[in-house]
Amino acid sequence: MSSLLKQIKKRRLALGFTQTDMQDRVGILRQVYQRLESKGNPRLATLELVAAGLNSELMLIPLEKVAAVTALLEDSGSGQLEKHMQTESLEDDPWSDLLSDDEDHS
DSSP: OOHHHHHHHHHHHHOOOOOOHHHHOOSSSSSHHHHHHHHOOOOOOHHHHHHHHOOOOOOOOOGGGHHHHHHHHHHTTHHHHHHHHSOOOOOGOOTTTTTTOOOOOO
């Protein structure tokens, strides 16, 4: 659990949020948030609120995939993921014309 709590604090600091900011973003008292971040044992619902307040999402990652996910996240910091997403063509997207008005519905 301490690894998750460290990640929460690291993400908060990376976003430039104080613990008081998290009170407003998550809707829990600053003291409660401070206890959660330092040594807490939060409920799942609380973790989901904190994740949303940090513009993040909770995920279970199979152990055999952790290295790949970590590498992908590190690459995204260098802009590789964004470059890949920008170069993807809409033609590769099978959903791109799902909502188009090409058909005559009259």
